[in-house]
Amino acid sequence: MFQSTTKKIVSEIDPDGFTLFPVKSPYDSQNCKPLHLLLKKKKQLFSSREHYAPTPFTLTDIFIDGQDLDFGLSSSIIACFSQDFSTSVKAQVCVDSGHVDVGAHVSGSSSDTMSSVEMRKHTISDRTLLDAAKDRKVNREHPFVKQMKNNMVYVILEVIETEHACSVNNSAKAATGLKFLMKLLKAEAEVGMSQEKKLTFPAGTSIAYKVSELKIGQNDTLDLNWEKCYECFKTSSSDKKEPLATILAELTKMCVDKKPLFLNVILEILGHGDSLTVLDEMLDQILDNLQPDFQVLDRTEEDNRACVEKMLDLLGIKREVPPGETLALTPESRAIIRATNILIRSLSEMDPETLILLASSVKAEIISKQLKLVTIIDDRWPDGPVYQREDEEDPEKFLITQFTDEEFEITQHVMEEVGFQLDRESASVLRIMNQKQGDVLALFAALYALNALCD
Known part of the structure; x- marks a missing residue:
């Protein structure tokens, strides 16, 4: 909060x-x-x-x-x-x-x-x-x-x-x-x-x-610092999606029995957004091969602490090792932790309302449809507001028509958060020019990871 x-x-x-x-x-x-x-x-x-x-x-x-x-x-x-x-x-x-x-x-x-x-x-x-x-x-x-x-x-x-x-x-x-x-x-x-x-x-x-x-x-x-210069990201979100997808694909390799447990913890985290900041910091420490500082959890609210502890337990990180000491991670463990870190960071960029919408999307089993929709329209229209033409048979138009009214309502709210406006009647899309590319990329990463866990 x-x-x-x-x-x-x-x-x-x-x-x-x-x-x-x-x-x-x-x-x-x-x-x-x-x-x-x-x-x-x-x-x-x-x-x-x-x-x-x-x-x-x-x-x-x-x-x-x-x-x-x-x-x-x-x-x-x-x-x-x-x-x-x-x-x-x-x-x-x-x-x-x-x-x-x-x-x-x-x-x-x-x-x-x-x-x-x-x-x-x-x-x-x-x-x-x-x-x-x-x-x-x-x-x-x-x-x-x-x-x-x-x-x-x-x-x-x-x-x-x-x-x-x-x-x-x-x-x-x-x-x-x-x-x-x-x-x-x-x-x-x-x-x-x-x-x-x-x-x-x-x-x-x-x-x-x-x-x-x-x-x-x-x-x-x-x-x-007179030599300081301000750099802008010139790389489009489309250019970043492929390496992101490669990292997040490690979640698909998770054993079948562990995936539901992992997904359930993520759903809990979606309802306790304040746990994201703590978990992000601790995962950074882990990826630097250091035991995370569990003392931070002692100052965290009980619900948020429970979410973080469950996630760390699934990742094989225990309190027994003193903070600051080097961790011995296998390549497989490091890959899963890195993918989890990206998922947590993407969720940290979102408002609490969007997190609730994502949880609803998981329950309604429409994550895969939303992932396809985000990927298609962001790749097609990377710059500025463009209306879909009426005579075009575009894949995003077909996808929109596949949603039920209730599914469309959830998806519409999710897409509005990252600058896409969907129209149900015409199955058209409008992209808002002033929306940040990072927001779209964060949604792509979150949907990709959730889809990997739901698969």
């Missing part, structure tokens, strides 16, 4: 996504303050933006004299935000085969309400900081500096915080059922689930931050 809420707020106050980074976890909030240092992480597959990990270290910690900087911190109220959102989906699948009638249905709803939150911005300019740090030398022996891979220092110079306490309420309901009818047999089953969550943001909780890049010079003083 925390990450999905901060992402929504940032999308409103920084719609282009060029300036602010949403805080991912309430545990990171205390480290997302002015002058706190960040570790730069590897670029994500589904985003052209840089990614950073907050640390408890501040800029003054790495100076030789260790004295606080003397500067004026600008502070101002910038915005007030509130939200009231709800969505619902339902699907029904029926098969009539002679004397046997099998039917399955799934329905779900989700609503989010956020009380009005007033936000305050705390900021210091690059020039003010450098003037305050003039002639101050960096301690090359400091543990943080020694682990840096280059002379670049990433520091937080702007923070958006809550001015007063506020709360977020999330309500989710889901139901699945199975009906099996024969001449001499009638059986029905129904499973329902409801979940109520409430998250309180205390006053002063960091919502988002802005990063500045400084360079340690030859005399160990700081300066702006």
Whole structure:
């Protein structure tokens, strides 16, 4: 809930996504303050933006004299935000085969309400900081500096915080059922689930931050990185699909008995989106051949902790090995973990509502159709909005007509999240120009992985 809420707020106050980074976890909030240092992480597959990990270290910690900087911190109220959102989906699948009638249905709803939150911005300019740090030398022996891979220092110079306490309420309901009818047999089953969550943001909780890049010079003083350049991903999502599919195809090699267990855990994770951030971090550590830090789970909500522990158990990762020690992974295990990591990252890019829709798609058994649809229309129309011509017999038009009304409703909502608008009557498709390619690629990866597990 925390990450999905901060992402929504940032999308409103920084719609282009060029300036602010949403805080991912309430545990990171205390480290997302002015002058706190960040570790730069590897670029994500589904985003052209840089990614950073907050640390408890501040800029003054790495100076030789260790004295606080003397500067004026600008502070101002910038915005007030509130939200009231709800969505619902339902699907029904029926098969009539002679004397046997099998039917399955799934329905779900989700609503989010956020009380009005007033936000305050705390900021210091690059020039003010450098003037305050003039002639101050960096301690090359400091543990943080020694682990840096280059002379670049990433520091937080702007923070958006809550001015007063506020709360977020999330309500989710889901139901699945199975009906099996024969001449001499009638059986029905129904499973329902409801979940109520409430998250309180205390006053002063960091919502988002802005990063500045400084360079340690030859005399160990700081300066702006004038050589910094901003690179854009020129590779289309279509070009990235093939290597992604190759990695994710490892999930198809999973033993038959393990696939349903794995899929069930993924479905649980779809209902507990906050577990994605924790699992992503731990899988990164595993792929670096290190035992993940299980202590993070001790500060995680019980439901999210259970999801993460089940996934790690299926991947063969146990608590017994101390954190930081090298793991001995077989090539087969590493391939499955790498594929799982990509799936988790793709899901992390999505809103909670989309995760519920994907769970409904699995239950309705339409993942394979959705995968074909996404692949076809993204490959055909990689740039900008294009309407499908009425006289064309395109494969995507045929696929759309194969959905039942309920299946189409689920798929329509899923596709809207990544910039495709579907029309039921004309079986036409419109692509929205301002949608990010990374969103489409994330959906492709998620559908490909889920399809591999459902196969």
